[in-house]
Amino acid sequence: MQRSAQASAVSKSAGEPEAASDPNRQRRRERLLQIGTLVLLLAVWEFAARDANKLLVAVPSDIAVATWELLLNGELLSATLDSMSTFVLGFVIASIIGIVVGFAMGTNRTVEVILDPYINALYAMPLVALIPILMLWVGIGFLAKITIIILFAVFPVIINTVTGVKNVDRHYLDIGKAFMASRFMVYRQIIAPYALPYVASGLRIALGRGIIAMIVAEFLTSISGLGGLIINYTNAFETAKAFAPVLVVALLANALTVLVQKVEERFGRWRRR
Amino acid sequence: MPKLSVRNLTKRFPVSGGPSMTALDGVDLDVEEGEFIAFVGPSGCGKTTLLRIIQGLETATSGEIRIDGKPVTGPGHDRGFVFQQYGLLPWLTAAQNIGFALEAKGIPAARHGETTERVLATVGLKGFGDRFPHQLSGGMQQRVGIARALAIEPEIMLLDEPFGALDALTREILQNEMLGLTERMGKTILFVTHSVDEAVCLADRVVVMSPRPGRIREIVPIDIPRPRASLGEALRDTPEYVAKRHQLWTQLMDLV
Ligand SMILES: Nc1ncnc2c1ncn2[C@@H]1O[C@H](COP(=O)(O)OP(=O)(O)O)[C@@H](O)[C@H]1O
Ligand SMILES: [Mg+2]
Numbered sequence: 001m002q003r004s005a006q007a008s009a010v011s012k013s014a015g016e017p018e019a020a021s022d023p024n025r026q027r028r029r030e031r032l033l034q035i036g037t038l039v040l041l042l043a044v045w046e047f048a049a050r051d052a053n054k055l056l057v058a059v060p061s062d063i064a065v066a067t068w069e070l071l072l073n074g075e076l077l078s079a080t081l082d083s084m085s086t087f088v089l090g091f092v093i094a095s096i097i098g099i100v101v102g103f104a105m106g107t108n109r110t111v112e113v114i115l116d117p118y119i120n121a122l123y124a125m126p127l128v129a130l131i132p133i134l135m136l137w138v139g140i141g142f143l144a145k146i147t148i149i150i151l152f153a154v155f156p157v158i159i160n161t162v163t164g165v166k167n168v169d170r171h172y173l174d175i176g177k178a179f180m181a182s183r184f185m186v187y188r189q190i191i192a193p194y195a196l197p198y199v200a201s202g203l204r205i206a207l208g209r210g211i212i213a214m215i216v217a218e219f220l221t222s223i224s225g226l227g228g229l230i231i232n233y234t235n236a237f238e239t240a241k242a243f244a245p246v247l248v249v250a251l252l253a254n255a256l257t258v259l260v261q262k263v264e265e266r267f268g269r270w271r272r273r
Numbered sequence: 274m275p276k277l278s279v280r281n282l283t284k285r286f287p288v289s290g291g292p293s294m295t296a297l298d299g300v301d302l303d304v305e306e307g308e309f310i311a312f313v314g315p316s317g318c319g320k321t322t323l324l325r326i327i328q329g330l331e332t333a334t335s336g337e338i339r340i341d342g343k344p345v346t347g348p349g350h351d352r353g354f355v356f357q358q359y360g361l362l363p364w365l366t367a368a369q370n371i372g373f374a375l376e377a378k379g380i381p382a383a384r385h386g387e388t389t390e391r392v393l394a395t396v397g398l399k400g401f402g403d404r405f406p407h408q409l410s411g412g413m414q415q416r417v418g419i420a421r422a423l424a425i426e427p428e429i430m431l432l433d434e435p436f437g438a439l440d441a442l443t444r445e446i447l448q449n450e451m452l453g454l455t456e457r458m459g460k461t462i463l464f465v466t467h468s469v470d471e472a473v474c475l476a477d478r479v480v481v482m483s484p485r486p487g488r489i490r491e492i493v494p495i496d497i498p499r500p501r502a503s504l505g506e507a508l509r510d511t512p513e514y515v516a517k518r519h520q521l522w523t524q525l526m527d528l529v
Pocket of ligand 1: 286287294295296314315316317318319320321322323487
């Protein structure tokens with residue numbers, strides 16, 4: 001008797017749908033709230049700007065139509081590919097340089113002492129100021145854009161990698177020492193995994209700065225890619241069309257951030273959830 | 274010739290803006306092959322420091338360590354260390370942690386699997402090789418640490434309070450396993466503990482240390498015949514156990 005009561009209590013609590021879906025329902029309510037606010041915002045924008053000068057202000061419906069047009073004629077896609085290929089190459093090079101230099105600085109005091117002041121100074125300064133001079137040296141083409149992206153993206157990677165490498169817990173280094181691991185083993189199996197979360201957050205910062213660099217480079221050097229579209233359509237007072245590439249940049253930046261997070265999670269499986 | 278001999282070992286740590294701190298002062302000890310030595314003493318008396326110097330993780334200020342008569346200058350595969358805490362690399366599975374030590378010793382990867390399985394089975398963790406440390410209990414993590422030290426087949430095992438952070442029950446279970454393990458293998462073992470009970474159960478001789486500066490106060494032989502593992506709980510009722518436990522307890526009380 002007592003036993004069956006117990007069993008039913010267990011099965012009830014295990015299969016109780018109300019309790020289990022509660023956080024889900026909560027999340028759905030919150031999502032709905034966000035979507036509702038967005039719709040409201042767009043509606044207010046649409047109606048408030050209805051009577052404004054079309055040359056200066058675009059309303060959401062016009063932007064949607066313009067985006068559709070640019071998608072159909074392929075302009076948006078080719079600009080996105082143009083921007084992204086440059087960005088990805090620049091970001092990858094910046095990541096590799098950042099990790100290698102950061103590792104060298106973090107493990108070798110001499111290298112750190114020599115490079116540290118420059119890296120901190122360059123990280124802190126508004127690098128945009130360097131762009132005109134840079135254009136004198138590397139022109140306004142592909143090379144200029146890559147250089148600008150690397151310049152913007154590389155320092156957070158270096159700084160975070162150095163921090164991670166230097167912070168390695170002494171207990172873990174002792175394991176390597178006690179079992180006589182080679183220097184390479186210590187780098188690969190102790191220092192690198194320990195520094196990984198630091199590197200990943202450096203990469204996230206670098207991503208944001210790299211995208212800014214890409215757009216700025218497209219504004220200032222050869223007008224091309226998504227930044228070029230923004231400039232050209234703004235200059236032509238086709239404001240609605242200028243919004244389409246802005247939208248794409250926003251989406252890309254967010255998607256890439258999520259991608260970096262996923263990669264980080266994949267490599268951080270060993271951490272306590 | 275003793276397996277291990279420690280001669281007049283002194284270790285001073287520099288202290289910023291003050292006189293240096295003497296962690297060990299003139300420590301002398303001979304350990305015979307196959308002997309199990311336990312170190313007890315109040316915290317700060319230099320037990321960890323002594324073990325770390327013997328392992329080569331730390332260098333002595335003066336004095337000498339010899340193994341089989343040859344001076345020790347650094348870490349070696351002839352010694353296997355078990356850490357008190359943070360002894361496993363959290364991003365490697367249990368098997369990979371053991372593989373790390375095997376790779377460091379230069380054992381080809383093809384032979385890692387077999388050795389890893391054997392040592393995991395020895396410490397009662399058959400089938401747990403692909404768990405990450407955070408998926409194992411504290412006691413299981415320490416077993417992995419012991420398995421890793423066993424894997425490199427050292428001549429001397431050094432264990433620094435390996436069960437210190439565990440709950441009483443787990444601790445007692447591991448003590449009994451340790452007893453069986455060491456009596457089967459007959460390795461030379463240096464074992465730091467803060468438990469008098471653990472020391473008397475396991476050791477052939479208990480080294481009592483005193484702090485400030487760290488010195489050997491007394492060396493107490495434990496004449497409970499081996500194998501003790503088969504005695505089970507009866508071990509703790511033998512007159513020798515009761516007497517030695519009392520003697521050590523009194524001595525330690527005088528020190529703190
Ligand atoms: N790296 C270090 N730097 C400075 N002092 C240390 C260091 N390691 C240990 N000590 C000091 O040496 C003494 C002995 O420490 P330890 O060997 O850890 O003692 P035990 O393991 O017996 O508790 C302590 O007073 C401790 O503070
Ligand atoms: Mg200690």
